[in-house]
Each structure stands twice: as structure tokens, then as C-alpha cells.
Amino acid sequence: MRDDNGLNSRNDTLLSKTQTEHMEKIVDILNLKKTYADGFEALKGINLQIYKGEILALLGPNGAGKTTLISIICGITKPELGSVAVNGFDVVTQYRETRRHIGLVPQEIHLEPFSKVADTLNYTRGLFGKPKNSALIEQILRQLSLWEKRDSRIFELSGGMKRRVLIAKALSHEPDLLFLDEPTAGVDVELRKDMWEIVENLKAQGTTIVLTTHYIEEAEAIADRVGIINDGKLLLVEEKTPLIRRLGQKALKIDLQERVDIIPQELALYDLKIINDGDAVQYSYETGGHRTGITQLLSDLSAAGLSLRDIQTEQSSLEDIFIGLVNEGSE
Numbered sequence: 001m002r003d004d005n006g007l008n009s010r011n012d013t014l015l016s017k018t019q020t021e022h023m024e025k026i027v028d029i030l031n032l033k034k035t036y037a038d039g040f041e042a043l044k045g046i047n048l049q050i051y052k053g054e055i056l057a058l059l060g061p062n063g064a065g066k067t068t069l070i071s072i073i074c075g076i077t078k079p080e081l082g083s084v085a086v087n088g089f090d091v092v093t094q095y096r097e098t099r100r101h102i103g104l105v106p107q108e109i110h111l112e113p114f115s116k117v118a119d120t121l122n123y124t125r126g127l128f129g130k131p132k133n134s135a136l137i138e139q140i141l142r143q144l145s146l147w148e149k150r151d152s153r154i155f156e157l158s159g160g161m162k163r164r165v166l167i168a169k170a171l172s173h174e175p176d177l178l179f180l181d182e183p184t185a186g187v188d189v190e191l192r193k194d195m196w197e198i199v200e201n202l203k204a205q206g207t208t209i210v211l212t213t214h215y216i217e218e219a220e221a222i223a224d225r226v227g228i229i230n231d232g233k234l235l236l237v238e239e240k241t242p243l244i245r246r247l248g249q250k251a252l253k254i255d256l257q258e259r260v261d262i263i264p265q266e267l268a269l270y271d272l273k274i275i276n277d278g279d280a281v282q283y284s285y286e287t288g289g290h291r292t293g294i295t296q297l298l299s300d301l302s303a304a305g306l307s308l309r310d311i312q313t314e315q316s317s318l319e320d321i322f323i324g325l326v327n328e329g330s331e
Contacts, residue, residue, distance in 0.1 A: 015135055023051040026101075026177055026208050027073060032082035034068055034232075042068040044232040046082070051174070053200065055209045056237075059216070059322055065232045065285065070179050074104050086177065092258040100128060103170035109162050113155035114291035116166055117146055120174040128173035140168050144198060153159040160191040167198065171207075178202065180211040184218060196222050216322060220244075228325050235325050244321065251314045252283040252294060257307040264304040281306075 027050035034043040043065050050056055060066050075086055077096050077135060081091065089097040111120065121137050141147040143163045149157060154165065156168035163183065180199070184192040192215070199209055199222055213219060219226050220240065227237040234242070260279040270293070273282045287291045301308060 004054055020260045023054075025049050025051045026087055027210075028083075028085045029069075030083050031075070032069070032084060032254070033080045034065075034072065034077070036166050036290075041232050043072075046229075046232075046234050047087070048227065048234060048237060050177075050208065052208050052313075053203065053206055054224045055203055055211070055222055056225050056227060057219035058212045058229055058239075060212075060229040064230045066229055067181065067201050069104070070104075070181060070210070070212065075099055075181060076101055092242075100173070101175055101177050103173070103175035103178045103180070105166045105170045105180045105183060109159070111154045111162060111165060111169075114153055116151055116153055117168075118139070118150040119167060120299065121168055124169045125172040130173050140171050140291065143201065144168050145194075160194075163195070164198075171202075176206065177208045178210070180209065182212055182214065184213070184215060192218070192257060228254060228322055230325075250285055250292075252285065252297075252310050253312045253314065254283065255280045255281055255310040255312075260306065264306070266304050267297075267300055270300075301331065 027048070029048040029050075032043050032046040032048075033041075035041050037144070046065075046069060056255070058066050068077060072079050073086065073091060075091050078092065085091070086098040087101050089101075115123070118137060118141065121140065125133070125137070125156045138147065138150075141150055144167060146161070146164055146168060149161060154162065157165065165243060167178075167180075167183070185197075186197050196216055196218070199211070203209055211218070211223075213322060223240050225237060226240050226243055228235045237248055253275070255276075256279060260274060261278055263272050263274065263281070273284075274280075275282050283294070283297060285294070298308070
């Protein structure tokens with residue numbers, strides 16, 4: 001069993017010092033807790049550092065605490081305990097300073113339907129006290145493939161175009177930290193990939209991006225680090241590739257010459273699983289282990305009288321890891 005502090009204290013150890021000691025923090029969250037009036041504990045002692053120039057994907061089921069966490073960082077919701085700093089400014093006592101650094105793209109599309117696209121951006125920029133900058137607005141609109149729609153009214157746009165306007169609107173005051181709450185929810189696969197390209201281009205320009213998503217492939221495609229949150233607790237934060245390598249498993253599928261109904265007793269220690277109606281067996285092993293045991297397994301299969309026809313390996317996906325960690329954290 002692991003307590004809440006144990007879960008969160010792992011976060012710093014999961015990233016080696018060599019990876020983070022030269023990186024500059026843009027967000028520093030310490031022991032963040034939030035309980036709503038009805039007694040619901042949305043956040044249970046979150047510790048998290050977000051670094052400049054990275055893409056961090058926050059994964060978690062509905063009600064896990066993702067939106068509450070973002071709302072507190074963005075100054076929409078007040079924390080109960082703990083602290084959040086953005087570029088060194090406290091989000092509660094120095095709200096105006098922190099908000100200038102943040103752009104937020106909400107999941108729901110709320111735009112003035114009769115406003116023109118360019119006017120929407122200019123208006124938002126003005127709300128942050130920024131002077132008019134036509135060149136910047138043109139740059140943002142071109143970057144998001146909206147320049148040809150600059151004089152169109154919002155109600156004339158497709159759903160995908162409206163989502164692009166939301167991103168453009170969030171970028172209009174030149175934030176260096178952008179939050180995307182389910183940015184591709186409800187859009188088709190082609191548009192989703194277009195949005196991934198947009199996010200990667202923003203990162204290339206130095207924008208730090210935090211996105212929440214239900215699409216595991218979204219995190220696998222574009223994130224530098226992945227955070228998994230469930231039941232108000234941050235179960236893990238780690239760089240994506242080492243995470244998959246460290247926690248992932250590979251499954252070795254062994255196609256047999258003859259069908260089997262039971263695993264021979266002498267192979268019991270391998271915990272083999274019969275699949276494909278007995279035409280194959282499956283052996284799972286940790287990718288991070290020094291020894292996989294495959295060589296000995298193949299030798300023991302032959303000794304047990306099982307002749308193989310073919311072998312294939314399959315790497316665990318981030319989705320497999322996510323499901324496993326959420327289930328583990330719920331126990």
C-alpha cells in the first residue's frame with residue numbers, strides 16, 4: 001500500500017537530476033489541495049513542476065482532478081491549501097501578473113457568434129491591456145490557417161475552425177504558457193492531426209503547453225512528459241519515452257506447430273497464457289529487465305515437446321500503462 005504522499009513524492013525521483021537541473025520552471029505547485037463545499041476532495045496534495053518549453057499531457061478519467069488543477073493555475077478556482085507559482089508569481093496574491101503569462105483554451109466553445117474572427121482576437125488582446133498589434137494578429141491567424149477567415153463571423157465557421165479561433169484568442173496576448181483542455185474533443189482524426197501539428201509548432205516557438213486529453217494517442221504523439229492523475233492524486237509524472245520503456249511490457253506471442261489445451265507443468269514458472277484457441281501461447285516480460293528469460297523459455301518449450309512455428313513481440317502502449325496505473329491507484 002502507498003499513501004498519498006508516497007505517490008506524489010515519487011514524481012521528483014522519476015525525473016533524473018540530469019534531465020531537470022538545467023531546466024527552468026514556469027509552474028511550481030506544492031502540496032495543492034482542494035475540497036468543494038459538498039465535501040468532494042478534488043485534489044489531494046498535488047506536487048508538480050512544469051518546465052519552460054515542454055509539452056506536458058495530463059491524463060485521467062472524468063472527475064480525476066484535471067480541470068480543477070488547471071482552473072487553480074489559471075486563477076479561476078481558489079486552492080484550499082498549498083501554493084501555485086507561475087514564473088515566480090503566486091496565482092492568488094499576484095493574480096494579475098500570473099494571468100498575463102497564461103493562455104487558456106477551454107473544452108467548451110464559447111465565442112461571440114456575430115463577431116468577426118480578427119475582431120475577436122483584437123478584443124481579447126485589449127482585455128489584457130495590450131496595445132493593438134495588427135502584424136501579430138496576422139501572424140497568429142496565418143499560423144492557425146485562419147487568415148482567409150479573418151473577416152468571417154464566428155457563426156459561419158465549422159466546429160474545427162472555431163477551435164482554431166479559441167487557440168488564436170488564447171495566444172492574442174502573447175502568453176508563454178498555454179493550457180489546452182481537451183483540444184481535440186469531438187473533432188475528426190484528420191483535424192486532430194492538424195491540431196497536433198499546431199501544438200508542435202507552438203512549442204518550437206518557445207510556448208510551454210499543458211494539455212488534458214482522453215486520447216492516449218494524443219499524449220504519445222506530441223507530449224514530452226506525461227502526468228497521470230486519478231482520484232485527486234498525481235500517480236506519476238515522467239518523460240514519455242522512458243515511461244513506456246520502464247513501465248511497459250512486451251508480450252511474446254509463440255505460434256505452435258500443434259494445438260495445446262494445457263500448459264505443461266515444467267513450464268509453469270513462465271506464467272504462459274494459451275491464446276488463439278490453443279494455437280499459440282503468450283509470454284509477458286518487463287522491457288526494463290536485464291534478462292527477459294526468452295532464450296531459456298524457448299529451450300524449455302522444446303524440452304517440453306512444444307514446437308514453435310513463429311514468434312512475434314508486441315510493446316505495451318501508453319494506454320495499457322495508463323489503465324494499469326489508474327487501477328493500481330484506485331486500490
